[in-house]
Amino acid sequence: MAEVKSTSKRWEEMETDVLVKIFKELNMIELSPVSQVCHSWRLACSDIWLWHTFDLGLLKSNFIQTRASPYIWVDDRSDRRLTRVLKTAMALSRGNITCLIFHFDLYMKDDHLSYISERCPHLKRLVLPAWNRITKNGICQAIQRWQELESLTMPWIAHPPYIMEEISRNCKNFTQLKVMGSFDMNFALAIAANIPKLKVLSVRCSMLMKEALLYILDVMEDLEVLNISHCFLLEGRSTTFPGSRMVKELEESILCKTSRLREFLYCQSSSCITCQRMILDEGLMRWWKYEDWFWRLDEVNCLALEGYGKLFDQSSVNIALRD
Structure with missing residues (x-):
């Protein structure tokens, strides 16, 4: 043979x-x-x-919640592990990362963020839903380096103007914003004053003030897509004001104002699991209690993280599409 x-x-x-x-x-x-x-x-x-997308969705910090600022304690092993991963990733990616995603429970420091921003000069999308350990100076320096940034997912913060001002000065192509937490008049005013050309805004699963919603609809003329699905809508002065009253149904006047938008998404259904969770959590979603992928969802396709855009119940979400 x-x-x-x-x-x-x-x-x-x-x-x-x-x-x-x-x-x-x-x-x-x-x-x-x-x-x-x-x-x-x-x-x-x-x-x-x-390396277009660097998703750290599997990496979480070992942390303990505390009562004092920054309200999180992270052990040294978590910081060292994150440093090792970042060094490898930055060496392999060679500056080609355009989308950077961090886990909701990954708490980095200024040093980590600075290391990343220096080595990802062409970042266009940043998903950073928690920054307890990052200082004002740390996030501002990073944004200054990311002049191509177009999309940001961020947590609620008490004083949002400084971030919006930094985006306004440095990120001329910025068009998409997602806020995870509370959305009040301070946030609305900061957005309108600094990024009036914003096209996509999602505040899903947020404690949303009716006054802030109306203000955004009145003054943000370039806004095309708005997502307020599963929001805890309040009427009053602020999210912390004792006299605030929950709005259980959108008024016709609000729906009328949204008619100019290309896409408006909202959900206030008693049969919706996400809405039920918002009510149980009294408007402040405790993401750590639920599925690990739950925080990654969004009804707006361009803001949903890869693989999680269509996991919500379409029947419970009202979607208005206009030509």
Whole structure:
């Protein structure tokens, strides 16, 4: 019988394009050791196709909630682990990251954020839903470096103007904002004054003041998409005012103002699980109690994180689309 020669290749001899397609299925935690196997594998792990989005969704801090600012204590091992992951990712990505996603329970420090901002100069989208340990100076310096930033997911903060002012000065293409927490007149005023060209705004699962909603609808002429699904809508002076009253149904005057929008999304259904959770949590969603992917949802497709755009119940969400 004639000898048959094998045409198979060793792993390190595989075409780079093939390796890249395989490595695309791995997350950052898995990709880090893979990149250390050999030169060809490290080259594949540095391919630009792998690094448009850097999703740290699997990485959480070991933390304890505290009563004093910053209301979070994080152990040193979590900080060291985050530092190691960031060093590997920044080395492999070679400045090609355009979308950066952090877990809701990943609490970084100024040093981490500064390290990232220096090495991701072309960032267009940032999902940073918690920044207890980041200072005002830390976030402002990062935004100054991200002049191509277009989209931000951020937590509620007591004094939002300084962030909006920094975005106004440095991010000329900024058009999308998602706020996770409370949305009051301070937030509405800061947005209108500094980013009046905002096109997409989501405050889903927020404690929303009716006065702030009306103000946004009245003055934000370039706004095209607004999502207030599952919001805890209050009528009164502020989210902390004892006399505030919950609004259980949108008034016709509000719906009339939204008619100019291309897309308006809202949900106040007693059968909606998310609305039920908002009521149980008294308007301040306790994300840590629920599914790990729950905070990643959004009814606005461009703000939903990859793979989680359509997990909500369409029948319980009112969507108004206009030509």
